[in-house]
Amino acid sequence: MYVCLCHSVTDTDIRRLVRTEGVCSMRELSRQLGVATQCGKCGRCAREVLHDAMHETRSEAGCPALVAA
Numbered sequence: 001m002y003v004c005l006c007h008s009v010t011d012t013d014i015r016r017l018v019r020t021e022g023v024c025s026m027r028e029l030s031r032q033l034g035v036a037t038q039c040g041k042c043g044r045c046a047r048e049v050l051h052d053a054m055h056e057t058r059s060e061a062g063c064p065a066l067v068a069a
């Protein structure tokens, strides 16, 4: 599904970035995909997808903070 219409970002894009790049914050997500940098309406949904993706990859080589938690 589309999360950010302004930048054509899907939940799959976010999950892939978390899995392959270890993205673990909205700041990084915004910097890499532009999420929530234009109208901002996607911020809440993007944050939910980000957190879901981080938990899915928690036991893999994701965010060190999450792995340590």
Ligand code: FES
Pocket (backbone or CB within 6 Å): 003, 004, 005, 006, 007, 034, 035, 036, 037, 038, 039, 040, 041, 042, 043
């Ligand atoms: S929908 Fe993401 S910035 Fe507008």
